[in-house]
Amino acid sequence: MVELLANDSSIPDIGAEDVLIGEAAIRLGAKAAATTRLCWNDSRFPSPENDLVTSHWCSPERLRTIDAGFQESPPLRLFVKHPHWQDELVFFENGLFRRSSTSCSGRYIAESENRVVLQWFTWKPELLISEGDEHRVEPLGGKGVPPANKETNAGPAGHNPDTPFNGDNHIVQRVLELKAVFDIHDALETGTCLGETSRWLADNFRRCFTVEVNPETLCQAIRKGTRPNIAFHCANSPEVLRSLAPLISGTSFVYLDAHWNDYWPLLDELQALRLLATPPVIAIHDFKVPNEAALGYDSYRGVDLDFACVASSMDEIYGANNYRYEFNSAARAGGAMRCIAYFFPKQQQQPAE
Numbered sequence: 001m002v003e004l005l006a007n008d009s010s011i012p013d014i015g016a017e018d019v020l021i022g023e024a025a026i027r028l029g030a031k032a033a034a035t036t037r038l039c040w041n042d043s044r045f046p047s048p049e050n051d052l053v054t055s056h057w058c059s060p061e062r063l064r065t066i067d068a069g070f071q072e073s074p075p076l077r078l079f080v081k082h083p084h085w086q087d088e089l090v091f092f093e094n095g096l097f098r099r100s101s102t103s104c105s106g107r108y109i110a111e112s113e114n115r116v117v118l119q120w121f122t123w124k125p126e127l128l129i130s131e132g133d134e135h136r137v138e139p140l141g142g143k144g145v146p147p148a149n150k151e152t153n154a155g156p157a158g159h160n161p162d163t164p165f166n167g168d169n170h171i172v173q174r175v176l177e178l179k180a181v182f183d184i185h186d187a188l189e190t191g192t193c194l195g196e197t198s199r200w201l202a203d204n205f206r207r208c209f210t211v212e213v214n215p216e217t218l219c220q221a222i223r224k225g226t227r228p229n230i231a232f233h234c235a236n237s238p239e240v241l242r243s244l245a246p247l248i249s250g251t252s253f254v255y256l257d258a259h260w261n262d263y264w265p266l267l268d269e270l271q272a273l274r275l276l277a278t279p280p281v282i283a284i285h286d287f288k289v290p291n292e293a294a295l296g297y298d299s300y301r302g303v304d305l306d307f308a309c310v311a312s313s314m315d316e317i318y319g320a321n322n323y324r325y326e327f328n329s330a331a332r333a334g335g336a337m338r339c340i341a342y343f344f345p346k347q348q349q350q351p352a353e
């Protein structure tokens with residue numbers, strides 16, 4: 001049957017693959033039989049401990065959890081006590097974990113030696129505390145930040161309790177304009193810090209992926225508040241951008257703001273962005289704007305973060321002469337009064353300033 005299906009050129013290349021293959025198999029002589037080994041959604045999924053063949057509608061992260069279950073041997077297994085259940089948690093090296101007896105899974109971040117933040121894909125984050133051989137899961141604590149009121153968050157004059165972009169509402173407004181012009185759904189941020197900008201991105205885009213290298217800082221960000229559509233990553237930013245590239249289709253918004261440490265990841269981040277299928281809109285914070293002494297910018301070991309520093313990377317991402325860029329100005333800056341540069345693909349219609 002597999003050979004018959006493989007040789008059947010009438011099966012469309014794209015579409016609902018389960019329906020297409022199922023119908024073709026029956027047309028080619030297969031007999032339909034009910035089985036519990038095929039799961040129509042991701043409520044159960046294949047693992048070395050069960051005989052499931054496949055499950056459907058899995059997010060890319062869920063697929064990675066399933067794959068890790070077959071690749072890593074032996075993963076770390078801890079028996080944990082939760083206020084509502086007791087179960088084994090299985091931890092994989094790629095930062096994902098799952099419960100043994102259900103398909104509940106998520107991403108973990110080690111806050112310290114005996115405290116691990118569990119960022120469940122479908123539940124609120126929780127804290128795993130280890131004391132000797134005892135492991136218990138507790139609520140994470142922290143106040144949480146409610147989703148932003150987009151009305152008050154969107155304009156330069158609006159009061160903004162969550163201060164994305166270091167309190168600069170001009171950036172808020174420009175990002176929303178670029179989002180509309182380029183029809184952007186996904187936002188990527190490097191340098192999560194306390195998550196102020198991440199939460200705003202999640203409230204205003206379909207998905208937000210953010211990466212922070214410091215686990216304690218990232219756990220503070222999660223305590224301050226999460227959104228179901230934020231994926232927090234704890235790692236070095238270029239690595240995460242490389243791993244996310246296959247998950248992003250269409251134009252994305254990329255906010256590059258990872259710095260403060262000895263290693264300055266910016267040029268490696270730009271290299272990673274070459275892997276995106278569609279060139280993104282890029283905003284680089286703390287960028288040196290010519291003739292704007294009132295605005296702050298970054299320098300690393302005597303190298304200013306300016307156009308000369310990123311020009312060849314931009315040529316590689318967009319193609320030479322195939323992109324446009326713009327800067328803010330002191331008259332159009334607020335909050336921490338930092339410079340920012342925006343880069344975007346050349347279009348027939350340019351975004352209005």
Ligand SMILES: C[S@@+](CC[C@H](N)C(=O)[O-])C[C@H]1O[C@@H](n2cnc3c(N)ncnc32)[C@H](O)[C@@H]1O
Pocket residue numbers: 164165166189190191192193194195196197198211212213214217235236237238257258259260261263265
């Ligand atoms: C200026 S803060 C980010 C502010 C945040 N984007 C916001 O708008 O609220 C810079 C952050 O980048 C993080 N960072 C530094 N190097 C990094 C790297 N290589 N990968 C990921 N994060 C990094 C720092 O730990 C710090 O939390």
